[in-house]
Amino acid sequence: MEARSMSSTNANAAAIRAFRILEIISEAREPLSLMEIVERIDLPKQTVHRLIKQLECAWIVTRNMPDRRYECSSRVRNMAVHMLMGAGPAAARRAILQQLVETVQETCNLAISSRDDIVYLDRVQVNWPLRVQLNPGSRVPYHCTSSGKLLLSFLPRSQREHLLKKLPLRGTTRQTITDLDKLRQELVEVRRKRVSTNNEEYMTGIIAIAVPVMLDRSRACAAVAIQAPAERTTIEKLMTHLEPLRDAANQIAETFR
Structure with a gap:
């Protein structure tokens, strides 16, 4: 029971962090690089990269061309x-x-x-x-x-x-x-x-x-x-x-x- 509760807490924390990343991208006046997002959310680069990849796979964020910066998707x-x-x-x-x-x-x-x-x-x-x-x-x-x-x-x-x-x-x-x-x-x-x-x-x-x-x-x-x-x-x-x-x-x- 305790392990299930801890797993649920971790999932909630990850969801909140992912939502905060989405907020940061949507508030920016121009697409952002990975490092610009890291600086604004104050989380380890590896964590931010993992969360962004999940958002990208779900077509929630996308990378523009040609500089491949992150922006909100059409979805x-x-x-x-x-x-x-x-x-x-x-x-x-x-x-x-x-x-x-x-x-x-x-x-x-x-x-x-x-x-x-x-x-x-x-x-x-x-x-x-x-x-x-x-x-x-x-x-x-x-x-x-x-x-x-x-x-x-x-x-x-x-x-x-x-x-x-x-x-x-x-x-x-x-x-x-x-x-x-x-x-x-x-x-x-x-x-x-x-x-x-x-x-x-x-x-x-x-x-x-x-x-x-x-x-x-x-x-x-x-x-x-x-x-x-x-x-x-x-x-x-x-x-x-x-x-x-x-x-x-x-x-x-x-x-x-």
Whole structure:
């Protein structure tokens, strides 16, 4: 009985240590090396390596290319998205989006980064006949959406460059930016102004603007966007809604803290 209890205690300790390693990797702004993880958890290198290998075998962490540093896997990222979509604060975020829609009279959405694309945590449609069906959970590209370009611009430089070099910059419309240098230049302006636009770059006839949901002065955890048909309005007119859009982003930021 005593041996069984000791075995259970050891298993619990290992699980807690493995979870702490996962926390450290998820909190980092860039993938971490083994030694960087060891320094942050204060455990022997051999123990950390064994636990990470177990997490890697279970597809909970993965090693990026080409430097082979550790990051959370798509399995964990998908779980995080589902938790954010169904957690208690999700109701508060939806209420904020609904209020924004009532104010600006256009469709609004909330999106976060999810590895190689972005995903809608929530989306509230305006009551107009002409609208696009993109439900919560839908995934859209970084390079041709207002929320995607915004979230790209706030990534640490090395992480952004790593992502830019592997993204397929496909032209989904005639307006899509497919030149990497041109996209880089736009991202600099997006970060400086803290507002991003989509001028029919993802879907012909659909325009949008987005602002960041800031965790602190330099980290954006999500983007809030207004989306509308180009035949009904313009980017310039959407920009007149920046104040309520930024107010909504600030309110939503509180639900992430």
